[in-house]
Amino acid sequence: MLTYAPTSGASVWEVFGFGPEGVASVSAKAATASDGASVFYNPGGLALGRGTQIELSGTGMLSWLETQGTTQPIHDPTGGSLAVATDVPLEGPLADRLRVGFGAYALPSKLMRLQMRPGTDPFFPYYDNRTQRLTVIPAIAFRPARWVGVGVGANVLAGVSGPVDVREGQSRGLETLIQQDVRTVAAWVAGLRVAPVPELDLALTFRQSFGVPFHVLTTANVAGVPLRVEVDTAEALYDPAVVVVAGAVQPSDRLRLEVDGSWSRWSAWRGPLLSIDTTVSALSLASHSPEGLFRDTWAVRGAGQWWFAQSADARLGAIVGVGYETSMLDTTVRQGRTNFIDGPKLMVGAGTTARFPGLVGRALSLSVGAQWQRVAATAQDKQVCTSVPCAPDTLVGPDTDRPGEGISNPGYPTLRGHGGVFVLSAGARVEL
Amino acid sequence: MRRVGRRGAMLAACAVMLAGTRTSRATSPLLFGYGPQSTALVQSDLASTDPAASAYTNPASAYEPGTRLLAGHAYTWTSLTIDDRAMPLRGIAGTDLAFQLGRRVGRQWQIGGAVAAHLPDESLAQVSFRPGSEPSFVRFEPSTQRAVADAVLAARYAVLSAGAGVSVLADARGDVRFLLGQDGNGTYADGSTNVELPYRLAPLVGVGVDLGPVGLAGRFRGAQAVGLDLSTRADVSVTGNPLNGTTLVTVAGQSGYAPATWDIGARWNPSRKLRLTGALQLARWSRAPSNTADVAMQVRLGLSPGQMEASFVRPSLRDTLSPRWGVTWATELADRPVELRAGYAFSPSPVPEQTGLTTWADAPAHIVGLGVGAGLGQAWGVALRADVAAQLWMLRTRTFDKPSDVLPFAHYRAGGHLFDVSVAMEAAWR
Numbered sequence: 001m002l003t004y005a006p007t008s009g010a011s012v013w014e015v016f017g018f019g020p021e022g023v024a025s026v027s028a029k030a031a032t033a034s035d036g037a038s039v040f041y042n043p044g045g046l047a048l049g050r051g052t053q054i055e056l057s058g059t060g061m062l063s064w065l066e067t068q069g070t071t072q073p074i075h076d077p078t079g080g081s082l083a084v085a086t087d088v089p090l091e092g093p094l095a096d097r098l099r100v101g102f103g104a105y106a107l108p109s110k111l112m113r114l115q116m117r118p119g120t121d122p123f124f125p126y127y128d129n130r131t132q133r134l135t136v137i138p139a140i141a142f143r144p145a146r147w148v149g150v151g152v153g154a155n156v157l158a159g160v161s162g163p164v165d166v167r168e169g170q171s172r173g174l175e176t177l178i179q180q181d182v183r184t185v186a187a188w189v190a191g192l193r194v195a196p197v198p199e200l201d202l203a204l205t206f207r208q209s210f211g212v213p214f215h216v217l218t219t220a221n222v223a224g225v226p227l228r229v230e231v232d233t234a235e236a237l238y239d240p241a242v243v244v245v246a247g248a249v250q251p252s253d254r255l256r257l258e259v260d261g262s263w264s265r266w267s268a269w270r271g272p273l274l275s276i277d278t279t280v281s282a283l284s285l286a287s288h289s290p291e292g293l294f295r296d297t298w299a300v301r302g303a304g305q306w307w308f309a310q311s312a313d314a315r316l317g318a319i320v321g322v323g324y325e326t327s328m329l330d331t332t333v334r335q336g337r338t339n340f341i342d343g344p345k346l347m348v349g350a351g352t353t354a355r356f357p358g359l360v361g362r363a364l365s366l367s368v369g370a371q372w373q374r375v376a377a378t379a380q381d382k383q384v385c386t387s388v389p390c391a392p393d394t395l396v397g398p399d400t401d402r403p404g405e406g407i408s409n410p411g412y413p414t415l416r417g418h419g420g421v422f423v424l425s426a427g428a429r430v431e432l
Numbered sequence: 433m434r435r436v437g438r439r440g441a442m443l444a445a446c447a448v449m450l451a452g453t454r455t456s457r458a459t460s461p462l463l464f465g466y467g468p469q470s471t472a473l474v475q476s477d478l479a480s481t482d483p484a485a486s487a488y489t490n491p492a493s494a495y496e497p498g499t500r501l502l503a504g505h506a507y508t509w510t511s512l513t514i515d516d517r518a519m520p521l522r523g524i525a526g527t528d529l530a531f532q533l534g535r536r537v538g539r540q541w542q543i544g545g546a547v548a549a550h551l552p553d554e555s556l557a558q559v560s561f562r563p564g565s566e567p568s569f570v571r572f573e574p575s576t577q578r579a580v581a582d583a584v585l586a587a588r589y590a591v592l593s594a595g596a597g598v599s600v601l602a603d604a605r606g607d608v609r610f611l612l613g614q615d616g617n618g619t620y621a622d623g624s625t626n627v628e629l630p631y632r633l634a635p636l637v638g639v640g641v642d643l644g645p646v647g648l649a650g651r652f653r654g655a656q657a658v659g660l661d662l663s664t665r666a667d668v669s670v671t672g673n674p675l676n677g678t679t680l681v682t683v684a685g686q687s688g689y690a691p692a693t694w695d696i697g698a699r700w701n702p703s704r705k706l707r708l709t710g711a712l713q714l715a716r717w718s719r720a721p722s723n724t725a726d727v728a729m730q731v732r733l734g735l736s737p738g739q740m741e742a743s744f745v746r747p748s749l750r751d752t753l754s755p756r757w758g759v760t761w762a763t764e765l766a767d768r769p770v771e772l773r774a775g776y777a778f779s780p781s782p783v784p785e786q787t788g789l790t791t792w793a794d795a796p797a798h799i800v801g802l803g804v805g806a807g808l809g810q811a812w813g814v815a816l817r818a819d820v821a822a823q824l825w826m827l828r829t830r831t832f833d834k835p836s837d838v839l840p841f842a843h844y845r846a847g848g849h850l851f852d853v854s855v856a857m858e859a860a861w862r
Contacts, residue, residue, distance in 0.1 A: 115626045
């Protein structure tokens with residue numbers, strides 16, 4: 001089921017950036033990436049690159065996110081990325097116009113981890129269970145003119161649906177009939193890149209939202225008693241639809257500056273919780289996920305790359321980046337049983353790159369990048385139910401006669417959270 | 433009624449957990465071959481592999497200089513019967529995508545790498561657990577419904593070549609919990625999961641010797657199965673409900689086994705136009721684990737007994753030795769190179785006589801393949817080739833007689849046909 005999601009989307013790159021340069025520049029790369037990382041940042045930029053680039057990098061994360069006085073770790077905090085971009089050697093009208101790219105992120109020991117928390121757990125849904133999975137994006141890009149590139153990539157996803165039936169079989173024991181289908185789901189990444197003059201690049205990127213659909217309807221019949229359990233999550237491992245508009249200028253051979261603005265449609269998310277609908281021996285129960293908690297976010301990111309030292313054998317550059325993103329949680333909406341936490345984020349990145357022409361292939365580049373994401377402190381006072389029936393945005397204790405007493409919700413009386421995440425990435429790129 | 437309800441809760445927990453398992457890890461290429469060339473030659477092409485398909489067919493051939501891209505599709509019509517009644521099998525169809533890149537790195541050395549993927553049409557994989565006592569074609573039903581992803585590296589020195597790589601799979605382990613509870617406002621349901629998919633890598637190894645008109649090859653593909661270790665915990669705490677308590681159901685086992693295969697093959701070109709190929713495949717079905725997961729239920733509902741376990745013996749399948757022969761005739765048609773291919777193989781059945789509750793169906797099969805491949809010339813600087821092949825499996829009708837008439841499906845006959853068609857386009861930069 002969950003186990004059958006062999007591939008998924010762009011989460012690690014969406015949250016922290018692709019490779020050391022992406023991490024250092026806080027993902028302000030949509031108007032400058034033309035290597036393998038462009039499959040994520042802007043497939044249109046892929047078309048404006050040349051030759052073959054292969055980059056291997058490793059990324060590690062360290063969390064200081066804190067809720068209710070407890071640090072929230074990021075599980076499986078290390079992984080490796082592969083980025084490949086190459087020309088398609090065609091002749092005739094397609095000569096020098098077509099390029100392909102491939103980006104992948106893999107955890108060291110597992111394909112993925114799917115973790116859906118109980119509804120009362122305090123956690124940061126923006127960071128929780130978004131980076132623990134394989135990511136694969138192949139892309140193709142076309143250059144209709146020397147200064148225009150268009151490209152498209154596909155996040156190939158998989159979801160599960162199907163029936164499960166359990167009953168006593170001819171063996172007089174439990175026998176199961178399960179027909180679960182793991183179907184492909186594709187989410188698109190599309191990009192347009194325009195370079196009207198050599199010193200200016202403009203970019204537009206759209207990344208389709210995606211999640212891992214999972215829906216299992218279980219039925220059983222024992223001695224005439226029907227049983228039904230429906231477990232559903234339409235959007236596990238969710239990433240929202242994103243639109244990025246970016247511009248970059250290169251005032252000199254040594255300096256390049258970029259500013260990106262992005263909009264992420266978090267308001268379409270149905271939330272990080274499992275939906276359960278059961279009927280067991282005439283007892284029907286259903287979970288109720290809160291609605292209207294998530295809102296769209298806006299972000300602005302800026303980065304600069306400065307080649308500060310240059311010789312015939314080597315070129316050394318520095319990258320700095322800074323960004324800000326609004327919270328994906330609407331703090332004006334009071335939560336009941338749930339304890340989701342998020343806040344505005346400040347991102348600061350820095351890194352360095354050393355390029356050695358002719359050392360391996362056309363050039364070998366070694367890069368390292370670091371990023372600090374700071375989540376502003378947030379707090380929300382919980383409201384206690386005073387009389388039954390209770391409103392969904394209130395907390396209730398075990399006793400119907402005294403619903404405001406004995407509340408054990410971990411977010412009571414005040415839900416608090418803040419903290420940060422430190423990310424470090426290092427890699428090597430070969431140009432052929 | 434009370435007992436039925438409790439048992440029902442256990443079953444529901446069990447069912448939800450089983451829904452979280454994955455199976456069906458054998459592959460369509462295992463049966464029919466990867467790509468039209470291998471399909472037409474009924475997998476006798478071990479020593480004469482299409483380099484584009486080398487990641488699957490023989491890793492030792494991935495060194496071949498040049499760059500090749502293969503895209504194809506295969507579809508299988510099935511007509512399998514039990515007691516002359518059709519056993520509907522899910523459509524076996526999928527897309528093949530393969531890439532191979534090789535370079536000369538000296539006078540004697542050539543190196544390369546290849547990847548190959550097979551993506552079933554209907555779904556990337558099918559989780560399929562049938563009740564053990566129901567009839568099923570164990571070789572065909574689970575074996576054709578999952579994706580394949582192989583990656584290999586290869587090198588050739590003088591007449592010797594060798595390649596190795598992995599076929600990437602994943603196990604599944606973790607837990608699913610759901611809580612049916614009650615507070616001052618009434619009942620509620622809650623749930624959580626923590627499931628991870630650790631990698632499982634099956635080794636792929638190939639060797640080859642190219643002596644000009646004669647070639648020899650060997651291949652090993654590791655056994656493939658998915659290890660399951662998943663548990664579901666159901667907590668019910670509703671005032672006055674007879675189901676209150678905890679049920680923990682654990683499923684563990686190996687699912688969807690595809691056997692390790694050892695292949696040896698040979699090629700002989702008696703003339704410039706004629707190529708004969710042969711191969712012998714040993715499939716280690718005897719190592720197959722039980723195809724039914726072990727189930728353990730710990731029930732804390734005040735029932736006795738509080739713990740129930742069900743485990744199943746290994747199925748005692750038999751190793752099979754399958755000989756394969758192929759012939760290829762190279763000619764020209766309208767000034768374009770054309771290859772005509774044919775093959776024959778015999779595939780013994782790994783399924784022994786059925787003596788218990790299981791009702792597996794299978795039979796030895798004669799396999800015939802035909803195919804043609806044609807060069808299409810150059811387009812935009814790329815050499816294009818098209819291939820098409822068909823393969824027919826004819827299962828000998830086999831009668832199963834269990835020792836006792838009270839056993840389910842005590843007497844039945846199994847047989848039928850499968851007809852596979854494969855087409856592909858290949859682009860090559862040399």
